[in-house]
Amino acid sequence: MPNDYISREAAQEFFRKRSEEYIGHEPVPMSFTLTGVVNELKTIPAADVVEHKRGTWITAWIKGTEFQRCTECGTYIQSIFFANDYDVNFCPSCGADMR
Numbered sequence: 155m156p157n158d159y160i161s162r163e164a165a166q167e168f169f170r171k172r173s174e175e176y177i178g179h180e181p182v183p184m185s186f187t188l189t190g191v192v193n194e195l196k197t198i199p200a201a202d203v204v205e206h207k208r209g210t211w212i213t214a215w216i217k218g219t220e221f222q223r224c225t226e227c228g229t230y231i232q233s234i235f236f237a238n239d240y241d242v243n244f245c246p247s248c249g250a251d252m253r
């Protein structure tokens with residue numbers, strides 16, 4: 155199952171409206187049990203978000219040449235070109251945030 159995200163505000167609004175529907179109802183509706191809440195959460199539409207990958211640069215030496223390797227995708231960039239040719243805050247290959 156893909157991991158998706160919902161808006162906190164959308165979830166709060168959903169349950170606020172749902173709780174108003176059941177004020178005074180006895181017994182407690184199934185949707186207020188833990189199983190019911192889990193099922194209700196599945197009905198809230200996924201939010202439009204993009205996963206924010208974070209990584210770090212790891213120094214690696216290959217045959218006497220220094221490289222920086224992205225911990226997220228494994229891309230190597232020769233250190234001599236690193237700061238001049240690339241924004242070191244992001245991996246140019248996978249876009250991981252390296253700050």
Ligand SMILES: [Zn+2]
Nearest residue numbers: 224227245248
């Ligand atoms: Zn990367």
